Amino acid sequence: MKLHKMINLIRNENLKLSRRISTWLMFGVLILLVLAGALIIKANVTSASNKNWRSDLTKSNIYLEKQIKEGRFGQVDSMKREVEINNYRLAHNIPPINLNSLWGFVENLAGLISLIALFAIVMGGGMVANEFSSGTIKLLLIRPSKRWKILLSKYITVLSYILFMLVTLFAASFIIGGLFFSFNGATEPFIKNSGGVITQVNMIAHIASVYGYECVSLIMMVTLAFMISTVFRSSSLAIGIGVFLMFIGTILVRLLSQFDWSKYILFANTNLRQYTDGNPPVKGMTLSFSIIVLIAYFIIFTLISFVGFTKRDVAA
Numbered sequence: 001m002k003l004h005k006m007i008n009l010i011r012n013e014n015l016k017l018s019r020r021i022s023t024w025l026m027f028g029v030l031i032l033l034v035l036a037g038a039l040i041i042k043a044n045v046t047s048a049s050n051k052n053w054r055s056d057l058t059k060s061n062i063y064l065e066k067q068i069k070e071g072r073f074g075q076v077d078s079m080k081r082e083v084e085i086n087n088y089r090l091a092h093n094i095p096p097i098n099l100n101s102l103w104g105f106v107e108n109l110a111g112l113i114s115l116i117a118l119f120a121i122v123m124g125g126g127m128v129a130n131e132f133s134s135g136t137i138k139l140l141l142i143r144p145s146k147r148w149k150i151l152l153s154k155y156i157t158v159l160s161y162i163l164f165m166l167v168t169l170f171a172a173s174f175i176i177g178g179l180f181f182s183f184n185g186a187t188e189p190f191i192k193n194s195g196g197v198i199t200q201v202n203m204i205a206h207i208a209s210v211y212g213y214e215c216v217s218l219i220m221m222v223t224l225a226f227m228i229s230t231v232f233r234s235s236s237l238a239i240g241i242g243v244f245l246m247f248i249g250t251i252l253v254r255l256l257s258q259f260d261w262s263k264y265i266l267f268a269n270t271n272l273r274q275y276t277d278g279n280p281p282v283k284g285m286t287l288s289f290s291i292i293v294l295i296a297y298f299i300i301f302t303l304i305s306f307v308g309f310t311k312r313d314v315a316a
Contacts, residue, residue, distance in 0.1 A: 005145060009153035010160075017123075017157060026119045027168060030112065034172040037109055038180040045100040053095045057086045081193040088191055088198045101185055103203045105177035109169065110207070113214040116165045117221055117246060124158045125225040125238030128309070132233040147310045151230065155305075158222060166211060194276075217270040220294065221246050223301045224266075230305040257281040269293045 017023050064079045089096060097104040189200035225242035229235060249267030256262040263282035269290035274280050
């Protein structure tokens with residue numbers, strides 16, 4: 001019975017969300033951007049490189065090996081990994097994933113998750129605050145459900161909105177990418193280099209990992225905006241701070257990376273890919289450290305949200 005009540009609360013929140021024009025407008029913008037991306041790539045990227053990929057990889061290896069010997073750019077490890085992958089492709093006759101291919105297009109369009117994060121901040125920032133501004137919060141709290149359950153249903157609704165947007169992005173990228181660049185090569189593997197060990201990974205699994213890395217920052221920023229919306233009852237404040245921090249966070253970490261304490265800043269830990277594809281901003285940071293920091297921030301954000309909503313006179 002309790003689960004049934006929670007499901008009803010979530011259903012009601014989703015119904016309210018579906019009635020907003022902005023909700024569907026965001027989905028429309030996302031699909032249009034995927035289509036625009038396909039048109040731009042189709043018009044500007046030629047397929048010549050696909051035919052000469054072996055010679056291109058050989059030339060790339062020569063250039064990379066020269067850079068490795070000179071120790072330029074401070075990315076020696078990543079360049080060595082790239083050379084090893086290129087050699088594996090040449091040895092096993094596996095062409096690289098190009099931008100104008102199905103999976104290349106899908107992977108490249110994963111960058112639109114940043115746009116989904118922006119949409120989700122707008123949605124999460126107004127989820128609670130809009131109830132106060134419209135006065136519907138009093139009607140909402142008349143229900144027999146406990147306050148924490150009402151707030152939880154709103155948070156779950158925001159997460160379900162994010163999930164729906166991610167599924168839409170992947171489906172649109174895959175379908176439009178296939179229509180524009182052909183579905184040939186859909187079974188091609190992704191070549192992964194883990195500590196010098198080269199393995200072939202299913203492309204869907206790889207794309208899922210790309211989405212997963214991007215979602216870490218997305219969920220943390222949405223949870224932050226949701227907390228601000230709940231505590232300060234202001235959607236503009238929640239959205240403004242959320243969007244500002246989303247764009248300035250990485251820059252802030254770079255400016256403060258010389259200080260050891262900067263590793264405790266949220267934005268120094270949201271990019272978990274830095275432990276496989278690059279270097280962490282502060283020396284001594286590890287994957288387990290970042291995960292612990294992220295969990296700590298998540299608990300703090302959610303505790304402040306739920307305590308603030310349940311203890312304060314929200315109906316006033």
